[in-house]
Amino acid sequence: MEVKTVLFVLRLLLFGLLVIFLEPLSYFMHLAQGNLKLMVASKSLAEVPLEYRERFAQVHDALSFAKDSLGLDPGRAYRSYLHHESPLLHVVSGSKAFSLQRLEWHYPILGSLGYKGFFYLQEAEREADFWRKKGYSVAIRPVNAWSTLGFLPDPVTTYMLNQKPGILYEILFHEISHRHVYVSGNDAFNENLAQHVGEEAAKRYLCFLGDSLAIEVYKAHLSRQSLRQVFMDILVRRTKGFYAFLQGACRNKTGAKMLRNKWFYFWYTQASAYPELGDFQWLKEADKANARLVVYQQYHQEADMFKTDLYQTHRGDLKRQIRSFIDTYSR
Numbered sequence: 001m002e003v004k005t006v007l008f009v010l011r012l013l014l015f016g017l018l019v020i021f022l023e024p025l026s027y028f029m030h031l032a033q034g035n036l037k038l039m040v041a042s043k044s045l046a047e048v049p050l051e052y053r054e055r056f057a058q059v060h061d062a063l064s065f066a067k068d069s070l071g072l073d074p075g076r077a078y079r080s081y082l083h084h085e086s087p088l089l090h091v092v093s094g095s096k097a098f099s100l101q102r103l104e105w106h107y108p109i110l111g112s113l114g115y116k117g118f119f120y121l122q123e124a125e126r127e128a129d130f131w132r133k134k135g136y137s138v139a140i141r142p143v144n145a146w147s148t149l150g151f152l153p154d155p156v157t158t159y160m161l162n163q164k165p166g167i168l169y170e171i172l173f174h175e176i177s178h179r180h181v182y183v184s185g186n187d188a189f190n191e192n193l194a195q196h197v198g199e200e201a202a203k204r205y206l207c208f209l210g211d212s213l214a215i216e217v218y219k220a221h222l223s224r225q226s227l228r229q230v231f232m233d234i235l236v237r238r239t240k241g242f243y244a245f246l247q248g249a250c251r252n253k254t255g256a257k258m259l260r261n262k263w264f265y266f267w268y269t270q271a272s273a274y275p276e277l278g279d280f281q282w283l284k285e286a287d288k289a290n291a292r293l294v295v296y297q298q299y300h301q302e303a304d305m306f307k308t309d310l311y312q313t314h315r316g317d318l319k320r321q322i323r324s325f326i327d328t329y330s331r
Helices: 003-020 025-041 050-070 121-132 165-178 187-209 212-249 255-271 286-300 303-312 318-329
Strands: 089-096 105-107 111-113 116-118 136-143
Touching: 050 165, 050 187, 050 318, 089 121, 089 286, 116 121, 121 136, 136 286, 165 187, 165 212, 187 212, 187 286, 187 303, 187 318, 212 255, 212 286, 255 286, 303 318
Parallel strands: none
Antiparallel strands: 089 116, 089 136, 105 111
16 A cells, blocks of 8 residues: 555544544544545546546646645645535534524534534434424535545535636635634634635636636626625624514513514515525525524624735735734644
8 A cells, every 4th residue: 555545544544533532433434434435536637527627727726826826735635536416515504493593513623613514415414303303493505615624635526616717716715724724613713714715815816817707707706795795794683683572572472483473584584685696595494594594604704804804904915814814823
C-alpha cells in the first residue's frame, strides 16, 4: 500500500475517532462508511467525464488563485471528482416548536452545532422523526458540497460543476475558508464568515478572469440574494415577535389552538411573499418552517458585519482580512 494511501486511511480513522467519543457507535460507523464510499468513488482528472473536463480545469485555476491571491491554501482538497445524481448528504436541523431557539448536537473538536449530517436519507429521516416526536420543528435539507476541515481531501462534485461560474467559485472559496478558520461551537460565525469570503472572493476572481458575462450573471444573482436576505431578515424578526405574542396571548390555550395559529401565520406569510425572490412554498409546512429560518440565521444573518469589517478595517483588502481571521482563529 502506498504511503499516501496509508496516511489517507489514518486521517479517515482520526476523523471518525473524533466523533466516536460523544456520538453512538452506529453514527460513527455511518460516517466512516459514508466517507469511505465517497473516497472510493472519487475519480482522478484523467477519469473526469469529457463534458466536465473544462470546468474541472477551471476549478484547478481557481484553487491557484485562492492560494496565491487570498492566502487560502486548499491543500489536497478538490483534486478529485465525485459523480452523483442524487444528494450526497442529508442534513437535519431543528428548533423548538414555538420559538427560533435551535436544536443542537454536540461533537468533539467541532463543539455544539445546529445540524447533524447523514449520508443516507433513511438515517436522516429517523433522526428527524425522533425529534419531531419530542415536539421540535425539524427539516431535512440536501447538501452536495462540504468541508471536512482538512481531515480529508474533499472532492469536486457534479453539483458544483453544474453551477454557473460565479456560484461554482463561491462554493469553492467558501469551503476552502473552513479549512483555515473554524471556531469550535460557533457555526453561525463560521458559516457567515465562509459565505462572506465565498462571495467576495468569487467577485474578485471573476474580475481577475475578465469574464464580463459571468460577472454580470453573478452580480444579478447576488442582487437577488440581497433582496431575499432583506425579506428573510424581516421574516425572522416578525416570527420572533409572533411567538412572543402567541406565548403570552395563548398561555391558557391548548397546544392544538397554538398550532392552528402557527399554521395560519405561516400560510399568510407564504401568501404575501414575493415570488421573484425565490420559492417560499416551504412556509406552508409550518412544522418545518422554524427549522428553515434557523438555518437562514446560521448562514446569513451576520454577513453584513464581515462586509463592514472588510471595507472599514481592511480598506477592501480581502486577503488582509482573511489573514487577520486566520491569525486570530486559526485551527
